[in-house]
Amino acid sequence: MLVNRKLILAHFWFAFAVFGLALCLGAWQMFVRSPLYTWISNPEWYYRSLTAHGTVMGYVFPTLVAMGFGYAITESALQQRLVGVRWAWAGFWLIVIGAIMAMVPVALGRASVLYTFYPPLIGSPFYYIGVVLVVVGSWIWVALMSVNLRVWRRAHPGEPVPLAMFANVAGSYLWAWTAVGAALELLLQIIPVALGLKTTIDAGLARVFFSWTLHAIVYFWLIPSYIAYYVIVPRAIGGRLYSDTMARLAFILFLVVAMPIGIHHTFADPEVGAGFKFIHSAFTALVAVPTLLTVFTICASVEIAARLRGGRGALGWIRALPWQNPIMLAVAFSFVMLGFGGAGGLINMSYQLDTTIHNTQWITGHFHLIFGGAIVIMYFAIAYDLWPHLTGRALPNLALVRTQLWLWFIGMIVTTFPWHWVGILGMPRRMAYYDYSNPAIAPEALSVSLSAVGALILLASGLLFLFILIRSHAQGATEAGAYRFSMPVHPVRSVPLALNSFAIWVALMIGLTVTNYGYPILTLATRHDTSVPAVYVGAH
């Protein structure tokens, strides 16, 4: 039962609109720093665009998708009207205002600091305050998810929380806690300097705070996609979910181990001790566990669907899958990209192997493959799956939808594989300009050009996605029926209390944050000799 469709549509539409704009910027960046173009002669324009692209794609777009999907799950999985609709709208408008407030100074060139902030670079305070508003808006959503679950529990004492809602609330708690790192960095360190109250900043401490957010935020982006794997894919292809318990375990593991691992982003930083880097490296290896659990469970669920459709043999069942179904196509593409991206991630998390690719184009290639590829293609799938229920109109043309997904998959592979490759060759990242006539970098020219072609394919696919969604609003009205989620093979009658609640897992998440982050943060915060003068960007 989807009652507040306007609210959900507003979240999705604002998310996809800003996604479309940021995608254009991304493609432009790929093009102008490739050998296909002679160079814009002003790095400021490049960094301005890069800041806008990262801020929108990292903070605004996935947060709104998670929120919109979260509201849809609340109403359809719990079978109850959303409690706190006014608050939900307030959260939405905070994000809209925050996004605009952040983007205006970026567009004016007053905040070209990149979305990861990079202190001691300091831009306009409006940029940071805008980002804070986006986070505060999303925290309203976190609170609403918790409140709605509580209301449902009161009406259904002792019953198992539907898997979709359980996962959704796990994701919201993860976000609530992981956003604290960047919030502390912004409120205690960056904003006072941006407002001119201080002129120095402890850049090392700021980077440690940001690493608190930087890795778990990826899992927050990822959770809607994982929810879709578990609760949309088996239903959409006519199968059953292999194991409800395995799914709960996967989300619990994300909640616990996504947090205490962020220092692997600062392997090359001198302000963190090697011992803590090693601990974080080892804990990072653990996040492979929920992903491997998921890959196993979803492959098993998909096999169930294939065998129900008459698939035979050890691998012959793969042919029996409904490949015409966009959701089937999306999950297959997503898994391929997740496989390659995950393998790359194992290199990034290894304290030693990381040294070969740290700060190279490999890293940018990696997170575009994981986030832009594996995760975002499932956002498309979620939108395609939900749209008829939200608009009351069918999608215009499934062949067009399949084309869009194929283009995104091909585009992402063509973009990111050469991107990884030039990273291995040592091409540094975060640079506006590369002189390809220089013998040291000339061998990378072909790969970078290929990447730029991939970016144009992605742009075409992204615009096609928006076109499909817009067109569907003009279709004739149809009754899509109730929005429901996949059923497990064995109906869930009762679930152990530990797997039906969050108290233990939230406590562990916070506890591990304290053990793994407490000492590095405390020592840096209490030292007085670690601040450096701020470097104001675009300050006149």
Next chain:
Amino acid sequence: MSTRELFTFRNSYFSVAVGLAAGLFVLTAVAGFVVLPRLQPELKYADLWDAFCSAAGLPRRSVSSGEIPKSAHRSSEAVLTSMTLAHPSQESIGRGATLAQRCAICHGPTGISRADSPNLAGQYAAVIYKELLDFRSGARTNAVMSPFAANLSDREITDVAAYYSYLPRLPAFHPVEQHPKPRVVIYGAPMRGIAPCGSCHGSLDNKTGSPWLEGQSEAYLKAQLQAFASGQRTNDISQQMRNVARGLTPQEIDEAAAYYASQPPEIIKATD
């Protein structure tokens, strides 16, 4: 359901989860703080505690040399922010005008030099302030400038800086025809880690403490780049200019100096 039921070691989920998390933390901590440092003899830890502190990230004194080696030269002690001397008073500018009489013989009566010294008219106050401080402290030395700066008080330095920054920017004494922008000014040399000149010295962006260079003497600019490259001049904070200059080819030095010397100062971005 109650928290008491959940948070007890009788609850197997709780005991297994806490046990695994704590066990893993202890195991990785022992490996990271004790075992791995011992396996790296080249790191030369005094004892176990020393290795432990290092792994925790506590700064420590190197074992081999107790004393920090004294640098052969003085470093700049100037502290600048983007607000340094941003709004000087009229009195300060007036006092500076009187003091600047003695600078005129080299830097020109209007702040435009005829002697290959820097043009100071309209230069950023923070820049003049920093250079005078450095000449006074000995971080920068020059046979002519050092004696002038030696006896200046803090207030006199501030006043002179305020005065010259107040003067209008005038065309350089020997303007020549326009040169095309050299690559190093606009693009830098990313593969050698060289940022474009313009990213600090105007035309792309201006960073605090960096002078604008348009219309300055070609001979002066070239001499300073060479002095940075050879390590003769050392008052750049964090070796910013030395790192750049060392990586420049002699041809790039020539091109950058000739380019900036030929630019009219009117094109400087209004950054103040």
